[in-house]
Amino acid sequence: MTEIRARRESEDKNRIQDITYYDRPVIHKPHWGWLIITYFFLGGLSGACYLIGLIADLVRFDVTGRLGKVCRYISLSSLIPCPVLLILDLKRPERFHHMLRVLKLRSPMSVGTWVLSIFGLLSGAVTTADLLRNILPQGKVNKFLHALDPMLSLAKVMAGLPAMFMTFYTAVLLAATAVPVWTKRAATLPLVFVSSSFSSALAVTSLVTSITKMFAVNKALVSLQLWMIPIDFIVKLFFERTLAHSLKFYLTDGRLKIVNLLGVRIIGEIFPLSLLLITRIRKANNPWIGRISSLMILLGALASRYVVVKAGEKSAVDPKAVFEITR
């Protein structure tokens, strides 16, 4: 009897697992495309880059503070396109300022709007002051900047908090939806974005310091990269492994499988890591190896955002995935 009942129950369960309404989607997927994927990449990079610069200054990495400045220049340069990308993605771009009507702590997009604005203002002020100090001759302007120094130092540290949010809030934004791949591991997805942000920020700073021939600084950054790339690798592996088997499918199916394996894993992590390690062990001196590695890491970071966004969209339009996480 119990056997029959057990079989009937499992049949029932199987029946429910197979039910869909003519395979039509249960939820709607967002319209976000390349603009948003690029923003996720640039915004994370900008935040992490600022943090690396801030820490370099705080631990007094070099007396001249060159690394800090370089980091802030890169951070601001990658930040400037961000609002443009976001506004262009709106279906009614002329109403972008409606985002600034309210602050809703439970809406990551609202929080993100304010984080981006405040980060832009603070880091913009600090970085512009850096820049003016560098390009202007000693004189009145410099004296004026000197008078502002205490405020600028405060702003520099204060911008650290929004910079931290920049490295991961976009992951929370994705997690706070009904999309299976994004929401299922809501606490793990931010880890993926943080490590990827730091990894890409290190890649671009190491690229710039290599090109500008700051070799001592570059060496220190590469040492950090040798830690950061494996961390990035493990975090992404952890995310994929902890995602339920049926959801992992979306990351490892069809075109995304190629992008994930080739773009994120091999080009973005394994290949540059091996290159950097070999160079370090052999004490080779060719700067191009580091530069190429950096470019590959950047590509990989962009690809990883692409994979997360597209895998989410695929899971959103699959009713079985939605039913599975809401059963």
Next chain:
Amino acid sequence: MSVGSLQSPVGFLTDTTLCIGCKACEVACKQWNQLPIDGLTWTGNSYDNTGDLGAYTWRHVEFIERFQEDIPRASDMPPFQSHWLMMSDVCKHCAVAGCLEACPTGAIIRTEFGTVYIQPDICNGCGYCVPACPFGVPDIGAYDGISHKCTLCYDRLKDGLEPACAKACPTDSIQFGSYIELKERARRRVEHLHLLGVTSAYIYGDENFGGTNGIQGLYAMFILTDEPEVYNLPRRPELPQRKVLRGYLSGLLFSILMMVLTALSLKRRD
């Protein structure tokens, strides 16, 4: 916001056991709200050629054909009709709504009637409410680039009229009223259906089905007679914003960890 904090939210009770699939609700909705056409296609799978709720389709009648012989019938009608399950889908006007919580412009508001309403002059088409709805209701309109969904005929409510779809429904499958009252009516109707032998009847939209995991109930409820999935409804959906705090915390902690690592590495070098 919980149900109790509102004076008297209004909503729908859509009783699928009474639906005859006439689609008068879809037509009345389109007409009253002056919604443009959004596709004239044949799905090829049933009488449902509407397909989905969307920016310009706020009622959607679903048709599910069943071939078993021994299905308990909710009516005395001949099998031809009772072998179809039909449901007029609509925005659920959640007690705690994912779209409303997600909206970064404050365009989506809770009205004085307790319903969820998108202010068309505020929405800037960011599209965040679209994946934030666990039921797939709002969508960005192709003509005007802003998000739309059922307003529960906000304009008609202001004039003391019932929503157009409920008004047009010839069998009272769609009923309009105060949420508390409809909930009680639904309970009684399900009890009655059980007496008639339709023991599979239940309410979708309470805290067992549909209004689950932080959503705290749906002001637009349904009476169903099969699994929620059959009607393309998630069994136990979750309020997406329940993931926000843990996301922030894990992100903050990990980025601090990465900063410590950076600090250790950069300090050691010099």
